[in-house]
Amino acid sequence: MIEIIRLNQDWLFCPKNLRNGQHTSCNEKLFTRVTLPHMNPLLPWHDFDEKTYQSVSWYRRWFRPSPRWKGNRVRLAFDGVMIAAQVWINNQYIGEHKGGYTPFTFDITDHLAWNKNNLIAVCVDSRERPDIPPCGGLIDYLLFAGIYRDVRLEILPSVYIADVFAKPRLNNLETDILITNTTADTVCTSVSIRLGGNAVRENVEVAAHSSRTVSLNLDHLDVKPWSLDAPQLYTLQTALRSCDKVSTRIGFREARFEKDGRFYLNGTPVKLIGLDRHQTFPYVGGAMPDRVQARDADILKYELGLNIVRTSHYPQSPAFLNRCDEIGLLVFEELPGWQHIGDEAWKEISKQELREMILRDRNHPSIVLWGVRINESRDDHDFYTETNRIAHELDPTRQTGGVRYFQESEFLEDVFTFNDFSNDVQIPKNRPHLITEFNGHMFPTKSFDQEERLIEHALRHARIQNKQMGMDEVAGAIGWCAFDYNTHAEFGSGDRICYHGVMDIFRFPKFAAHFYKSQRNPKYGYVLEPASHLKIGERSGGGFDPLYVFSNCETVEIWVDNKCYGSYEPDRENFPHLPHPPFRCSGFATWGHRCADIEFRGKVNGKVVIKKLIAGDGVSQKLYLAADDYVLNADGSDCTRVVFGLTDPFGNFLPYATGSVFFSLIGPAEIIGENPFALVAGRGAVWMKAGTRPGEAILRAEKKGLPPKEIKVRIRKKD
Numbered sequence: 150m151i152e153i154i155r156l157n158q159d160w161l162f163c164p165k166n167l168r169n170g171q172h173t174s175c176n177e178k179l180f181t182r183v184t185l186p187h188m189n190p191l192l193p194w195h196d197f198d199e200k201t202y203q204s205v206s207w208y209r210r211w212f213r214p215s216p217r218w219k220g221n222r223v224r225l226a227f228d229g230v231m232i233a234a235q236v237w238i239n240n241q242y243i244g245e246h247k248g249g250y251t252p253f254t255f256d257i258t259d260h261l262a263w264n265k266n267n268l269i270a271v272c273v274d275s276r277e278r279p280d281i282p283p284c285g286g287l288i289d290y291l292l293f294a295g296i297y298r299d300v301r302l303e304i305l306p307s308v309y310i311a312d313v314f315a316k317p318r319l320n321n322l323e324t325d326i327l328i329t330n331t332t333a334d335t336v337c338t339s340v341s342i343r344l345g346g347n348a349v350r351e352n353v354e355v356a357a358h359s360s361r362t363v364s365l366n367l368d369h370l371d372v373k374p375w376s377l378d379a380p381q382l383y384t385l386q387t388a389l390r391s392c393d394k395v396s397t398r399i400g401f402r403e404a405r406f407e408k409d410g411r412f413y414l415n416g417t418p419v420k421l422i423g424l425d426r427h428q429t430f431p432y433v434g435g436a437m438p439d440r441v442q443a444r445d446a447d448i449l450k451y452e453l454g455l456n457i458v459r460t461s462h463y464p465q466s467p468a469f470l471n472r473c474d475e476i477g478l479l480v481f482e483e484l485p486g487w488q489h490i491g492d493e494a495w496k497e498i499s500k501q502e503l504r505e506m507i508l509r510d511r512n513h514p515s516i517v518l519w520g521v522r523i524n525e526s527r528d529d530h531d532f533y534t535e536t537n538r539i540a541h542e543l544d545p546t547r548q549t550g551g552v553r554y555f556q557e558s559e560f561l562e563d564v565f566t567f568n569d570f571s572n573d574v575q576i577p578k579n580r581p582h583l584i585t586e587f588n589g590h591m592f593p594t595k596s597f598d599q600e601e602r603l604i605e606h607a608l609r610h611a612r613i614q615n616k617q618m619g620m621d622e623v624a625g626a627i628g629w630c631a632f633d634y635n636t637h638a639e640f641g642s643g644d645r646i647c648y649h650g651v652m653d654i655f656r657f658p659k660f661a662a663h664f665y666k667s668q669r670n671p672k673y674g675y676v677l678e679p680a681s682h683l684k685i686g687e688r689s690g691g692g693f694d695p696l697y698v699f700s701n702c703e704t705v706e707i708w709v710d711n712k713c714y715g716s717y718e719p720d721r722e723n724f725p726h727l728p729h730p731p732f733r734c735s736g737f738a739t740w741g742h743r744c745a746d747i748e749f750r751g752k753v754n755g756k757v758v759i760k761k762l763i764a765g766d767g768v769s770q771k772l773y774l775a776a777d778d779y780v781l782n783a784d785g786s787d788c789t790r791v792v793f794g795l796t797d798p799f800g801n802f803l804p805y806a807t808g809s810v811f812f813s814l815i816g817p818a819e820i821i822g823e824n825p826f827a828l829v830a831g832r833g834a835v836w837m838k839a840g841t842r843p844g845e846a847i848l849r850a851e852k853k854g855l856p857p858k859e860i861k862v863r864i865r866k867k868d
């Protein structure tokens with residue numbers, strides 16, 4: 150690749166279906182200037198009609214080809230357009246792509262006009278078209294709309310490296326390099342790979358207007374393995390003699406689900422503990438930039454202590470997967486779909502999406518399994534024989550799974566991936582067995598539910614994870630799900646949300662999130678979270694006994710007025726298999742006690758390593774305001790979450806605090822979200838989106854009756 154030109158800024162967008170949207174002469178007065186990732190219209194976080202964005206719209210982008218590109222190939226690359234895109238360059242139709250979750254490119258070299266402005270016009274069909282997977286039946290999530298991922302121009306030499314598939318094992322590397330010759334002559338060149346000080350080269354002849362694959366290997370490499378705790382990554386350099394080079398990030402690891410039921414990473418069994426993730430966010434659906442998509446991986450690994458995520462039910466953003474590679478979070482990635490299988494033409498698109506997913510993602514060390522069945526669909530012998538064949542052909546290094554919810558279904562894959570909603574763990578039938586969903590709709594729980602429900606929600610996750618951890622014949626369990634998500638009218642609570650997450654849609658924890666976090670290795674930090682608001686009259690009958698505390702400490706103490714009311718051990722009797730069983734504390738609080746502050750102390754080796762104070766007085770004392778990031782790139786799309794809420798004096802959100810927070814913003818940024826924002830469980834979030842000018846953005850939050858708060862975010866020029 151000679152050059153990559155990011156093409157996210159300066160798009161023109163028209164929410165209507167125009168008859169001449171592709172024409173250079175089209176009246177652009179109907180268009181507004183937008184930056185990608187883009188979705189229209191912005192939505193409330195819940196309580197909206199999903200029909201509002203299901204329409205046909207137009208995007209246009211003018212650009213001037215650089216004289217530098219002459220003699221090279223120019224490719225237009227889209228990372229994701231929901232759900233179908235037709236593309237024109239300078240009035241000429243160049244093609245269509247169906248499927249909103251996978252990338253596509255067009256070679257536009259022969260359509261370019263030099264020394265003048267060129268026009269890319271894209272007609273985007275965001276209706277839920279029954280001919281395109283996952284559509285055709287009901288779906289329990291929203292697809293949203295628009296050009297919601299990045300767009301680039303890629304400048305390539307006329308003979309170029311079209312693809313590098315790296316197959317790293319523990320100390321050797323096999324590669325398949327696809328070389329494309331777009332010229333009218335046979336080309337003799339040499340191709341080489343280099344990893345640190347190791348290199349190998351081979352001469353190769355590529356016939357005119359054709360492609361061929363060359364396999365090169367490196368053996369006896371002195372490399373560190375990619376593991377969960379030390380996810381070592383390497384950069385493989387592939388070069389064609391003096392004309393093209395490509396860098397590929399790889400990791401050396403061996404990942405296998407074995408017949409004994411266990412999952413092995415680099416030869417060592419690893420019990421998998423995970424959650425399913427949808428890639429969508431409030432207000433914009435999937436149209437969040439890399440920083441925000443990547444941050445979800447950090448939440449899953451560090452705030453929830455997980456070692457695996459399932460990208461339910463489609464290929465997710467490249468930024469998210471890159472981050473999983475960097476931090477050591479395993480991924481089960483699956484093709485788009487939800488229960489429905491369409492006709493033969495539909496299946497062809499589905500197979501194409503599968504190919505596009507694997508070709509895009511097969512160099513990610515974090516991905517350990519391909520999902521090759523439509524989630525929870527009926528058996529279809531021919532279709533699934535073929536999807537398994539495609540996956541094995543494109544990637545012989547990885548196993549396949551296919552998510553189903555009945556044990557009797559035909560087993561064509563390598564791993565039996567099973568949605569187990571029995572509220573228990575069904576006994577596997579002598580084959581690699583991974584639980585890919587549990588809980589979910591069996592116990593929807595809102596962050597503002599009464600605490601007894603929040604506690605039971607957390608314990609249901611704890612019980613299943615405990616049980617599966619005691620069963621060697623189960624590789625692991627991935628629960629439904631990480632975050633609440635927007636969904637269709639036919640699902641969820643009627644306000645377009647499925648409240649199935651252990652975190653809410655803004656990524657705030659419910660008690661179940663505290664349970665997961667408490668399972669994390671203390672080297673990532675101690676955890677000490679009572680699963681109670683500790684208010685005497687909240688539960689039926691009063692009091693808050695028993696009190697569950699989620700912690701990875703050895704002992705938990707409860708102190709009131711400098712007096713220790715009890716010292717507690719983890720509940721090993723009921724949760725013998727968890728690394729850190731919940732603490733079940735009882736016998737210290739009854740109806741009528743003075744509302745004293747309560748202090749929790751977590752101890753390891755007899756020393757206090759973490760404390761948590763909860764105010765007895767449940768009335769709001771402070772307005773809290775913080776951003777996830779305080780420096781953003783001035784690229785017009787970079788974003789960070791801004792969280793706020795009402796807290797007690799010790800910084801704990803008050804779950805029944807309501808009212809509205811009002812925002813004002815000065816500087817080169819905008820707010821994505823509701824303003825004013827009516828608090829949800831005492832808290833909320835909007836996103837701050839950078840403009841294209843550098844400077845300082847000051848966000849001020851006000852809530853009647855409390856002193857206002859301000860934060861400053863630096864918007865910096867992008868390097």
Ligand code: GAL
Pocket residue numbers: 289461462524525568586588589590591629649
């Ligand atoms: C499953 C489905 C998920 C979600 C979940 C809710 O059947 O695969 O997408 O709908 O139920 O519990």
